Amino acid sequence: MLEARCYEMSAMPTLFSLKKQEQDRLGATSHQESLIGERAEAVLETQQLSVFYGNFKAIQNVSLAFQRNKITALIGPSGCGKSTLLRALNRMNELIPGTRTEGAVLYHGKNLYDPDVDPVEVRRRIGMVFQKPNPFPKSIYDNIAFGLQINGWKGSKSAMDEIVERSLRRAALWDEVKDKLKQLGTSLSGGQQQRLCIARAIAIEPEVILMDEPCSALDPIATLKIEELMNELVKQYTIIIVTHNMQQAARVSDYTAMMMLNPETRAGEVIEYDTTEVIFTKPKDKRTEDYVSGRFG
Amino acid sequence: MRISWSSSEVGLSLTRRRSQAVGERAIRSILVAATAISVITTFAIVLSLASDTIAFFQEVSLIEYLTGTLWTPLFSNPKFGIWPLLTATFLTSAIAMVVAVPFGLAISIYLSEFASPRARSLIKPLLEVLAGIPTVVYGYFALTAVTPFLRGFIPDIKSFNSLSAGLVMGVMIIPIVASLTEDAFNAVPRGLREAAYGLGAMRYEVALHVVFPAALSGVAAALLLALSRAVGETMIVALAAGQNPTFTLNPLVPVSTMTAYIVQVSLGDTPYGSIGYKTIFAVGATLFVITFVINFISTIVVRRFRERYE
Numbered sequence: 320m321l322e323a324r325c326y327e328m329s330a331m332p333t334l335f336s337l338k339k340q341e342q343d344r345l346g347a348t349s350h351q352e353s354l355i356g357e358r359a360e361a362v363l364e365t366q367q368l369s370v371f372y373g374n375f376k377a378i379q380n381v382s383l384a385f386q387r388n389k390i391t392a393l394i395g396p397s398g399c400g401k402s403t404l405l406r407a408l409n410r411m412n413e414l415i416p417g418t419r420t421e422g423a424v425l426y427h428g429k430n431l432y433d434p435d436v437d438p439v440e441v442r443r444r445i446g447m448v449f450q451k452p453n454p455f456p457k458s459i460y461d462n463i464a465f466g467l468q469i470n471g472w473k474g475s476k477s478a479m480d481e482i483v484e485r486s487l488r489r490a491a492l493w494d495e496v497k498d499k500l501k502q503l504g505t506s507l508s509g510g511q512q513q514r515l516c517i518a519r520a521i522a523i524e525p526e527v528i529l530m531d532e533p534c535s536a537l538d539p540i541a542t543l544k545i546e547e548l549m550n551e552l553v554k555q556y557t558i559i560i561v562t563h564n565m566q567q568a569a570r571v572s573d574y575t576a577m578m579m580l581n582p583e584t585r586a587g588e589v590i591e592y593d594t595t596e597v598i599f600t601k602p603k604d605k606r607t608e609d610y611v612s613g614r615f616g
Numbered sequence: 617m618r619i620s621w622s623s624s625e626v627g628l629s630l631t632r633r634r635s636q637a638v639g640e641r642a643i644r645s646i647l648v649a650a651t652a653i654s655v656i657t658t659f660a661i662v663l664s665l666a667s668d669t670i671a672f673f674q675e676v677s678l679i680e681y682l683t684g685t686l687w688t689p690l691f692s693n694p695k696f697g698i699w700p701l702l703t704a705t706f707l708t709s710a711i712a713m714v715v716a717v718p719f720g721l722a723i724s725i726y727l728s729e730f731a732s733p734r735a736r737s738l739i740k741p742l743l744e745v746l747a748g749i750p751t752v753v754y755g756y757f758a759l760t761a762v763t764p765f766l767r768g769f770i771p772d773i774k775s776f777n778s779l780s781a782g783l784v785m786g787v788m789i790i791p792i793v794a795s796l797t798e799d800a801f802n803a804v805p806r807g808l809r810e811a812a813y814g815l816g817a818m819r820y821e822v823a824l825h826v827v828f829p830a831a832l833s834g835v836a837a838a839l840l841l842a843l844s845r846a847v848g849e850t851m852i853v854a855l856a857a858g859q860n861p862t863f864t865l866n867p868l869v870p871v872s873t874m875t876a877y878i879v880q881v882s883l884g885d886t887p888y889g890s891i892g893y894k895t896i897f898a899v900g901a902t903l904f905v906i907t908f909v910i911n912f913i914s915t916i917v918v919r920r921f922r923e924r925y926e
Contacts, residue, residue: 414813416733443816453807456830465825466815516811523815 361425362387362527362557363408363445368422369586370403370412376586377403380422383576383592385527390549390558392568392595395578396610400587401561404578405529408559409445410438443470446525450532452512454504454519459496462504462515463487466523482522490518491548510541517548521556528552530560534567546571565611569599577607665904668897675891681898687861687877689895690886696895698902700861704871705903708782708853709846711867715786716842720793721835727794728801729823747791755855758784763856776858776870785852793842800834801827833921840914844907850875874903 361384368381378400385391385408393401403412410431412418423430431441454462463483472479483500487493492514496507504515513533520528530549534542542564549558549571562568568575575598577591591604602608673681676696684697723743727736763780767773773780804827812826828835858870859880872880878896886892 409814411810411814414810439816439818442814447810447814449807449810449814451807453805453811455808455811455826465812469812469815469817469821469825519811519815 360387361385362427363559364425365404365407366423366425368404368407368420368424370400370407371419371421372415373417376584378407378578379581379584379586379588381587381589383589385557385559386574387557388553388555389573390553390560390571391574391576392572393559393561393576393578394563394565394568394610395587396580397563398587399578399580401578402531403587405531405559405561406447408527408529409442409447411442411447413438443523444525445527445529446520446523448513448516448520448528448530448533451536452509452516454507454512454515456503456505458501459487459504459507459515460500462519463522466519470523486518486522487515489521489552490514491544491551492518508541510537510544513537513541513545514548517545517552521552525556527557527559530558532561532563535563542567565599565613569595569611575599577602577604577610579606579610662904665897665901668894669901672891672894672898675894676898685863687863687872690881690892694891696898697863698874698899700863701872701874701877701899702902703863703865704778704853704857704861705847705873705875705906707778707865707867707871708785708849708857708873709843711779711782712785712789712846712849713839713843715783716789716793716846717839719786720790720842721797723790723794724798724801725823725828728798729827730819743791743794746787747795749788751788751849751851752855754784754788755781755852758852758856770868773868774858774870776856776860777868778853778857778871779867781853781855781857782867784856785846785849788849788852789842789846792845793838796838796841797831797835800831800838803834804830833918836917836921837914840910840917844910844914847910848875848903848907850879854879874899878903 363385365381365383369379370377381404383391393404395401406412407420408424408431412420420432423432425431426441426445429436455465457465460483463486464479467479467482484493484497487496492511495511496502496515504512507515513536517528517533534545537545546567549560552558560568560572572595575593575595576589577598578587579590580586581588591598591602591607593602598607599611602611681696681698683699684695685699686695686697687700688695723739727739731739758780759775762784763773763775763777766777766780770779808826808830809822812822817826853873854876857873857876859872859876860870861872861877862869864871878899881892881896
């Protein structure tokens with residue numbers, strides 16, 4: 320346990336150092352600040368964020384602040400750029416050749432798109448769970464251990480055993496797999512695989528977990544388990560989730576951002592961002608109201 | 617919108633229109649014919665190999681063939697031990713694989729995991745050029761360029777030798793290894809790569825620890841296919857390795873591979889129906905069995921590892 324703690328401490332990022340001039344330059348454009356208010360609590364904040372795939376603009380001028388230890392849901396019709404926005408938050412988009420990002424994503428005040436920021440470090444602190452469960456073709460144990468190993472973890476076997484157990488427990492999977500840790504991760508059911516992927520993501524102690532429609536490939540019971548898990552995890556992590564499922568957004572999230580295509584530019588933008596309660600009960604924008612009440616989308 | 621169909625209308629609409637049926641039958645027969653021709657050809661080849669091979673083994677004992685280390689079928693005191701040809705084929709193929717596997721894998725990993733689309737669009741056509749060079753040109757290249765070059769380092773090397781033939785054959789196989797293994801890497805779902813990147817993996821870690829293990833079945837199959845290509849390769853070894861059946865694993869002296877022997881006899885004046893003539897069928901059948909076994913193993917490997925990895 321002690322070793323595990325040391326590891327977490329040593330991983331404290333240099334990234335936290337705040338760049339003053341960066342703040343000043345971008346601060347002026349951050350008009351969304353007042354929307355949610357508690358700026359001090361924002362872990363991640365996008366400022367005038369636009370993402371292009373080649374010449375195609377996928378999202379434009381997104382300014383959102385994501386609150387610590389809260390679940391924020393991104394909703395909106397298909398193709399409106401929810402996943403693109405989510406993947407911009409840990410620089411996953413740039414794995415696709417020809418992607419260009421404008422604006423800023425502030426993580427504790429540091430712009431993740433600054434030239435001195437290493438995307439590998441970013442993804443270590445801002446983890447991700449994908450739409451389709453994607454465990455590695457390795458044992459359940461190694462699926463969890465992999466993230467630590469590639470991040471230079473040096474510790475005893477028993478310390479690793481502890482981290483694996485703790486991660487699986489936190490992902491509410493331990494009781495189901497404790498007797499078969501050597502079996503392939505891919506041999507589990509879809510819902511178990513997705514919880515394994517969550518365990519894998521939290522094993523390296525990220526601060527933020529991005530979830531890209533994590534339940535869309537799962538049955539209702541497995542979905543419920545993941546949602547319960549999210550409610551547990553949010554005590555320690557900040558969660559941002561893309562979902563097509565209105566009930567899911569309403570059930571699990573604290574804040575909701577409604578996205579839509581801009582009819583002129585054909586790029587996705589945030590049309591309304593507020594607490595989930597407001598979005599689902601008294602939205603200000605007619606389009607949000609239509610969408611959450613199932614009248615289109 | 618139709619609200620209801622009368623039962624006679626439903627019955628009519630379900631009957632296939634004649635014109636469609638004729639067209640479909642014609643296309644189907646053409647496809648079946650094309651398939652049948654290739655299947656029949658394969659069987660015909662096996663049969664023609666088999667009849668002369670059986671005739672050969674009526675004169676020569678199978679034991680002598682499989683255990684003898686002297687191959688002199690055209691001498692007045694003929695010996696029919698296949699081992700000199702086997703070792704030559706083994707030697708040239710092994711040297712070729714030593715060259716082709718690391719280079720081919722390096723290229724395919726680079727292309728699938730590291731290269732920008734632009735670099736890929738430049739390199740892939742170059743590889744295809746390499747794959748498009750006729751093997752006879754490779755053979756001449758081995759004999760007239762590589763062997764003299766090697767003599768600079770190894771003065772003892774003979775004009776015909778398996779080292780130079782094997783090296784050049786390795787170069788010839790590189791595009792095959794690269795392209796087949798790249799297919800295997802590309803077949804690894806993008807989600808697996810993203811999962812690793814999402815955990816903060818670097819490119820080489822994704823390539824070595826995620827993509828490569830997941831593609832292992834395809835890689836193994838690709839390497840076995842490349843091996844069977846090397847075993848069956850003819851012109852390079854016939855031109856550069858010599859036609860001198862010697863039971864040796866020395867890569868510096870002339871040898872004769874199975875394929876080179878078949879060429880030698882086919883082009884020579886061995887009379888039809890003689891024992892010398894029949895040897896090429898026995899050797900051909902042996903070659904067929906070897907490549908068949910390799911391909912069979914590769915099928916098993918693919919099947920077994922696929923269960924493990926997908």
